Amino acid sequence: MTFRDDVKYQESHEWALKDDDLVIVGVSDYAQDSLGDVVYVELPDVGDVKKKGDSFGVVESVKAASDVYMPVSGEIIEINADLDDNPSNVNDSPFDSGWLIKIKPSDPSELSALMSAQEYKTYTEGLED
């Protein structure tokens, strides 16, 4: 299980990475592992504006369909359209080719409030039982 440590995490298992003035968002390795083989990813429209905690899409696997939630508020600037044809990228490479959306954050301080890799790791250990 990888807990990449240059990204931030939230409790609903999304990661967020600052990339200049944008924030890239995906689901964690832990999340893709519990979901199992991802078969479909539903993403928002570019230009949508959403608040932190809003659902922005759905990741569907053979086991379950899970909503994914905004780690920070802002406008959707880009979506990973490649996932339409290659949803398995979420499993194979959750932190790279499996990214979901890029957000232009309206309140950059929201990012620093998220969990560090270590905090998130401890949090997931608490979920095991």
Add this chain to the structure above:
Amino acid sequence: MSSFRFDSPIPPLLYEISRTGRRAVLLPESDVPETPLPDHLVRSDADELRLPEVSEQDVVRHFTKLSHANMSIDTNFYPLGSCTMKYNPKINEAVAAHPGFAGQHPLGRVSDTQGALAVMYRLQHMLAEISGFSAVSLQPAAGAQGELTGILMIRAYHESNGDTRRTKILVPDSAHGTNPATVTMAGYETVEIPSNSRGTVDLDALRAACGDDVAGLMITNPNTAGLFEEDIVAIVDAVHECGGLVYGDGANFNAILGIVRPGDIGVDVMHFNLHKTFSTPHGGGGPGAGPVGAAPILAPYLPGPVVTRGGTDDGDYRLTMPDRSIGRLKSFHGNFGMLLRAYAYIMMHGADGLRAISENAVLNANYLRVLTERAFPVKFKRTCMHEFISVGSVYDGVSTMDVAKRLLDYGFHAPTVYFPLIVKDALMIEPTESENRETLEAFADALQAVADEAQSNPDLLHDAPHTTPLRRLDEVSAVRNLVLRYQR
């Protein structure tokens, strides 16, 4: 040379064995003048249609072989949690096949269909009596459609009170996926309520979510973890106090027949799955039926037509639309054949018999829970209702799916897997009342054997099933690459 394998347990498709001109039936020569179809009704792609042309014997062998390749409640124990795969008594079929019923036409005159209407009327009343509701509509075709019915009724109720601020429906995180799907289809927004560590609704979280924007709550009791929501009265009160209404998902009604009446607890509207609780076919054998019962404040909104009594020249029974009905949900009178079967089942059992069904369903589940606990730990260590949740992934490198697939080799249908979502790697086991002690014990032995193999020879599980007509199916490509019809 034939290209077909005659030793294969899966027969070739009828399309593949089709030969031009082969027939199962020879129709007599027409002795009436031909009346051509109007042009606009004639298919232009008639050549493309190419229906299979086969002999009667080809058809019989095809379907008989397919039935041998199948697992069904008539052949194997089927502990599919949340689905209540109980035995479907054969007398149900005899009743449904009775020419007086089977020969009816849904557009038959009311005066000519009094018998059928009487059955519907009595079934409405029996379901109302069993559940504590004031009225029942038999229209919906399944549980999920019953849910949509109920939420549309709640919506119509608020709208008729001019109360349009309410946009949210509360749904516990243990709910079946059809609950949030229903909320969305009805134009509402789902607010998920977390479960507590005992596997039931977190009452404080529920209370905090109640407010004047809440249209209602959808609750399953017993819930999908097979646990009775002990706070149900406080839960219902909290929702009512904020002006919301309560929808009961009746999929688990098999646990409480003759013991608890949801209407008495304050549930405002609920569906019944006749194809679960009331023994009509389920799982490929359907169609289903999902009647909806309502408390007095929602009864006027029930979909129709419903059957009522009272003097017209056509007879005692007639079809009426409730006052403020949300309309029709289904063509004609719902799935009438299923209504007949459920009616037969209820009449056959009577009030005491229904109670005994639930008592035995709960007893069987608890017996099996204790028998299997050593092989696969049970998630919530407490007395369960009609089903329980085990964790399937306790042995290194072996997944819940591997366990489920290996059980097939032992001649058992697999339990429900990976549901409810609140339990990681769930195996959801529901034996139902119709299984005897020997079967339950044999199933527990099989689970123990699978647990032993998981430790001694995990590859046996990874490659399972070994003995079924088809080996492990590729679920990922099946979903990613949907093929829904025969392609030449």
